[in-house]
Amino acid sequence: MQKFLTDVHNHSTFSFDGVSTLSQMLQTAQTKGVAFYGVSEHFDFDMLFAHGRAHGGTNAEEYFHFARHLQEDYEGVMNVMIGVELGFSPDPRVLKRNQEIVEKYRPDFVVNSIHCLRAEDYYSQIPFREKTCEGVDILRPKKEVYKEYLALVRNSLDVSYDYDIVGHIGYPSRYAPYKDKKMSYAEFAKEYDDILGTVIAKNKILEVNASNNGASEFVTFVGEDVLRRYYEMGGRQVSYASDAHSTDSILRKRDEVVEMLKNIGFTYITVPRRGEYIKVEI
Numbered sequence: 001m002q003k004f005l006t007d008v009h010n011h012s013t014f015s016f017d018g019v020s021t022l023s024q025m026l027q028t029a030q031t032k033g034v035a036f037y038g039v040s041e042h043f044d045f046d047m048l049f050a051h052g053r054a055h056g057g058t059n060a061e062e063y064f065h066f067a068r069h070l071q072e073d074y075e076g077v078m079n080v081m082i083g084v085e086l087g088f089s090p091d092p093r094v095l096k097r098n099q100e101i102v103e104k105y106r107p108d109f110v111v112n113s114i115h116c117l118r119a120e121d122y123y124s125q126i127p128f129r130e131k132t133c134e135g136v137d138i139l140r141p142k143k144e145v146y147k148e149y150l151a152l153v154r155n156s157l158d159v160s161y162d163y164d165i166v167g168h169i170g171y172p173s174r175y176a177p178y179k180d181k182k183m184s185y186a187e188f189a190k191e192y193d194d195i196l197g198t199v200i201a202k203n204k205i206l207e208v209n210a211s212n213n214g215a216s217e218f219v220t221f222v223g224e225d226v227l228r229r230y231y232e233m234g235g236r237q238v239s240y241a242s243d244a245h246s247t248d249s250i251l252r253k254r255d256e257v258v259e260m261l262k263n264i265g266f267t268y269i270t271v272p273r274r275g276e277y278i279k280v281e282i
């Protein structure tokens with residue numbers, strides 16, 4: 001096992017919310033010394049169906065064509081992995097489209113993640129609110145919203161298409177309007193145990209995502225308390241993701257993440273590449 005810089009799960013302007021181009025992202029990653037760089041553009045078909053291309057859709061044909069060329073250009077220089085971030089939804093139309101992406105384009109790795117509740121991104125605040133019978137808009141209780149999200153995460157693990165990484169568990173807490181936003185292990189132990197046990201049983205990789213936009217303290221998705229429980233249950237496969245959408249965020253907080261992982265007991269990060277799981281020492 002060798003030490004390398006890894007950053008698996010990043011975006012570019014192929015994604016609707018990307019800022020830097022893929023060429024710029026790869027160039028910066030190489031300059032920063034990244035050895036394994038994973039691109040995973042957004043495919044959120046529930047958003048696409050509900051709100052149009054501006055929200056969910058990467059043009060798969062253009063993306064894979066262009067990205068595969070760039071991947072060749074970097075051969076022998078940096079391991080570039082061309083992947084996808086597939087937004088999960090229980091909607092059968094979404095599952096079918098996700099399956100088609102995996103089968104048609106054979107991405108080097110797949111991140112299975114959740115951004116939406118009923119085709120509304122948690123970012124929009126809509127999943128946190130509801131209308132009373134009198135039509136008054138009120139805040140939903142945290143416990144209810146988070147339990148519903150964790151049930152979705154649990155369902156997402158059973159999709160029929162191949163995936164490698166379970167992306168950013170805890171994502172709603174980034175945007176939650178609650179005073180205490182944390183989706184802690186203590187509060188949702190039963191739900192987390194079910195999820196973590198399934199991740200281990202299915203031999204998947206649990207993502208440690210450092211994109212805690214704006215949070216003053218150091219928070220990762222999934223959180224440290226949950227990672228501790230995962231380790232205790234025998235889970236060893238974790239990945240590091242900056243989830244960068246612009247060049248300046250590549251490798252963000254990687255040192256802190258590695259420190260945290262080492263403190264828990266982890267000795268390596270797992271990099272998925274075309275079905276092979278590469279162990280990289282930390």
Ligand SMILES: [Zn+2]
Binds near residue numbers: 113115168
């Ligand atoms: Zn995501």
Ligand SMILES: [Zn+2]
Binds near residue numbers: 010011
């Ligand atoms: Zn992402």
